[in-house]
Amino acid sequence: MATDDFLITGSGPNMTRPLALTRRLHIAALALILLSGASAPCCAGDIIAQIVERCPAQPRTFAQVTDFLHQTAETSSRVHLEVIGYSQQSRPLWLVTVTNPDRPPEEKMRLFIIARQHGNEPAGTTAALALIEHFAAAPSSLEQAVLNHLQIIAVPVANPDGAEADRRANGAGMDLNRDWVSATQPETQALQAAVEKYRPHAILDLHELPAYSKRAAYQENFLETVGASDALPSQLCAYTTAISRNISMWMSQYGYNLGVYYDYPGDSLRLCHRYLGLYQGFPTFLCEAKCGPGRPLAYRAGFHILACVVAANCLINGPVVPRRQYEQPAQVGQPPAEPAEAQLSSAAPAAPPPPTLTVQLSPWPPSRLPTPMEQSSSD
Amino acid sequence: MATEPVTDTDGAELLRLSLHLSGGAGFAFCTIDVDETTKFLTNQRHFSCLLDVGDLRVGESLISARAYNASDQVLATKELTLTGLGVKERLGQ
Numbered sequence: 274m275a276t277d278d279f280l281i282t283g284s285g286p287n288m289t290r291p292l293a294l295t296r297r298l299h300i301a302a303l304a305l306i307l308l309s310g311a312s313a314p315c316c317a318g319d320i321i322a323q324i325v326e327r328c329p330a331q332p333r334t335f336a337q338v339t340d341f342l343h344q345t346a347e348t349s350s351r352v353h354l355e356v357i358g359y360s361q362q363s364r365p366l367w368l369v370t371v372t373n374p375d376r377p378p379e380e381k382m383r384l385f386i387i388a389r390q391h392g393n394e395p396a397g398t399t400a401a402l403a404l405i406e407h408f409a410a411a412p413s414s415l416e417q418a419v420l421n422h423l424q425i426i427a428v429p430v431a432n433p434d435g436a437e438a439d440r441r442a443n444g445a446g447m448d449l450n451r452d453w454v455s456a457t458q459p460e461t462q463a464l465q466a467a468v469e470k471y472r473p474h475a476i477l478d479l480h481e482l483p484a485y486s487k488r489a490a491y492q493e494n495f496l497e498t499v500g501a502s503d504a505l506p507s508q509l510c511a512y513t514t515a516i517s518r519n520i521s522m523w524m525s526q527y528g529y530n531l532g533v534y535y536d537y538p539g540d541s542l543r544l545c546h547r548y549l550g551l552y553q554g555f556p557t558f559l560c561e562a563k564c565g566p567g568r569p570l571a572y573r574a575g576f577h578i579l580a581c582v583v584a585a586n587c588l589i590n591g592p593v594v595p596r597r598q599y600e601q602p603a604q605v606g607q608p609p610a611e612p613a614e615a616q617l618s619s620a621a622p623a624a625p626p627p628p629t630l631t632v633q634l635s636p637w638p639p640s641r642l643p644t645p646m647e648q649s650s651s652d
Numbered sequence: 653m654a655t656e657p658v659t660d661t662d663g664a665e666l667l668r669l670s671l672h673l674s675g676g677a678g679f680a681f682c683t684i685d686v687d688e689t690t691k692f693l694t695n696q697r698h699f700s701c702l703l704d705v706g707d708l709r710v711g712e713s714l715i716s717a718r719a720y721n722a723s724d725q726v727l728a729t730k731e732l733t734l735t736g737l738g739v740k741e742r743l744g745q
Contacts, residue, residue, distance in 0.1 A: 487661045489668065489702050500690055517693065521681045522722060525695040532701060533693035594680075594722045 320407075320415065321527065324578050327403040328571040332395035335364065335437045338430055341402060342367055349409035350374060351420060357428070358463025361444030364433035366463050369401075371408045372424040373417070382588035385473035386427040386581060387464060390449045390480070390545060392435020392442070396562050397479025399570055400577035401429040422589050426471050432460055450480075453548035468549060475516065475584050476557040478546045479577045484565035493530050494576055496520060497559040499550040500535025512556035516584055519592035520558075523583045526595040529576055558584065653717060653730055658702065665705040671717055673697040673728070678721040685716040710734045 333341065346354040351372060356365045372381060386404070388397030408425060411417045430436050434444030443449050443460055452461045468476065482491045498517050501510040517533045524531040542548045550557035560580045562573040586593060658666040669684060684692040684701055686708065692701040703715070713734055719727040 489658050489660050489666055502689070514690075518681060518724075521693060521695040525680070529695075531695045532699065534701075535690050535692070537689065 321575065321579055321582060323412070324403050324407045324582070325571055325575045327406050328399050328574045330570060332399060332570060333402070335430060335433050338398065338402065338436075339365070339367070342369060342405075342429070345369075345405060345409050351411060352405065352409045357467045358459055360432070360434045360460055361458065362434045362437075364437070366431065366433065366460060367429060368467055369405050369427045369429065370424055371405055371420065371427075373420040376421050378424060381422055381424045382475075382585070383424045383426060383471055383473040384581065384585050384588060385468060385471060385476040386425065386429075386479065387431050387476065387545065388427065388429050388479045388577075389436055390431045390460075390478070392432045392437070393439050394441075394479075394481035395436070396481050396570060396573035397560075397577055398429045398436070399574040400479060400581065401427045403574060404578060404581055405429070419585070419589070423585055424471075425585070426467075426473065428464060428467065431464060450478075450545050451543045453545050454542050464545075468553075468555065473555060474588050475512065476546075476549055476555050477577070477581055477584060478549075478557065478559050480559065480561050481573060482561050482563045484563075484568075490534070491561075492563070493532060494524075494563045495532040495534060495561050496580070497534045497536060497546060497561075498557065500537050502537050504538050505551070506554055509550070509554050509556060513550070513558070515592050516556065516587045517558065519587055519594075520580050520583045522595055523579060524576075527575070527579055529579070653732060655732075655734075657705075660702075666702045667705055667708060667734075668700050668702055669715065669717075670700040671698070671730070673719050679727060680720055680722040682717060682719045685714075685718070687714055688716070708734055 342354050346352045346369070349371075351374065353370045353374075355368050355370075357368045358366045360366060372378070386397075386401050388401040389395065404425060405427060408416055408420060411420060432443050432449050435442055435449075441448060443458055445458065447458050449458055449460050452458050453465070456462050456465060482494075486492070496517055499505060499509055499513040501514050513535075517535075521531050521533060536547050536551055538551060540547055540551065542552050544559070546557040546559035549555045558580065560577055562568075562576040564573060653672075654670045656668045656670070658668045660666055671682070671684075673679060673682060679697060681693055681695050682697075682699070683690050684703070686703060689707075691703060691707070694701065707713070708715075711733065715732045715734070717730040719729075721727055
């Protein structure tokens with residue numbers, strides 16, 4: 274399978290402290306077509322494929338997760354393991370950071386991953402552990418360069434009681450992803466404190482959709498994040514809009530169908546991504562991977578891994594358009610291509626002609642980390 | 653573009669919007685806006701999405717579907733306004 278490295282032609286984000294991007298990072302030599310159906314073949318140079326290859330066929334138990342984290346922390350100086358609290362049934366809530374410890378933290382973007390608030394949704398944990406393992410090993414100069422500019426912060430099992438019992442709720446029977454306003458549960462309190470401590474530049478909350486559901490919205494993979502609104506900080510909206518659009522394009526590249534729903538003030542804040550996004554002003558993304566036939570654990574975890582890597586790439590480099598699907602990068606002095614002909618209709622779908630666009634990257638506007646909003650809870 | 657009223661399992665009243673994009677060289681994604689507020693984005697050429705009926709006003713709300721290329725250029729637009737339970741096409745290409 275051919276690889277397809279892309280050029281980074283956009284300007285990187287200018288955050289509170291400009292990143293020392295003397296070397297443009299080619300974060301991901303992301304290849305075309307990876308995860309079609311059950312197979313997840315690895316192709317050289319494709320960081321997504323390499324990470325997905327680390328996913329086991331079956332979910333790890335909580336004891337296995339704990340052993341894995343200890344072992345990884347003991348063998349890699351890039352990994353730091355801490356306990357941020359305890360569950361209702363006194364299981365530890367692990368928080369893992371992966372980065373280059375020799376680089377000052379203030380020079381790094383912080384990507385925060387929350388996995389498995391619902392104990393019966395293991396793909397997020399699988400994805401988080403694969404990312405941790407891969408970047409802990411940092412098998413090439415690519416990963417090492419990334420970790421000079423990125424701190425991965427992950428809570429791989431946010432609901433260990435539910436994970437142990439393979440059920441949605443925590444040990445007290447509470448749905449943790451409806452507890453973010455009242456924060457009655459120790460797991461929610463610990464996560465809120467951790468987010469406040471690390472002040473991430475982006476947060477991904479990883480979930481799964483059941484294979485069969487009568488819920489109309491639960492029929493396919495989706496993201497949910499803050500929409501563009503004058504009532505919200507412009508920097509926050511710029512992050513969420515740009516990153517969600519970029520994730521959408523990369524999902525196409527890897528064969529994942531994706532919908533993105535946007536949230537606005539007035540939506541219930543009881544859910545993690547809305548509380549942290551709409552209320553606290555962190556660019557937060559709910560990631561829902563659809564279960565079902567032909568969608569094994571590695572496939573669902575791959576969805577989350579891709580979302581995390583693209584979000585990280587956006588934080589460091591700004592959005593980068595997949596080159597293979599959308600053709601050549603922009604060239605200086607060359608005008609953008611004319612809009613291709615397209616029609617939105619109710620007619621029968623037709624196979625699209627090959628794309629011929631010249632890619633011109635959008636400007637990447639964020640200039641500083643969004644600050645928490647002065648907003649009271651309405652839920 | 654077609655619509656269908658849906659009552660979700662939690663009682664939420666929704667409007668399912670189904671849409672097909674034909675042609676579409678360079679298609680990257682499609683957005684659904686209600687009164688210029690983006691509610692949904694998809695990387696699919698053929699999809700359905702759900703709109704909260706509470707966001708819609710019959711005879712007033714403008715539902716816009718826009719297809720974009722990777723440079724955020726609009727490739728095609730389709731707009732609708734609601735008339736009762738049905739949907740009447742107002743503009744389009």
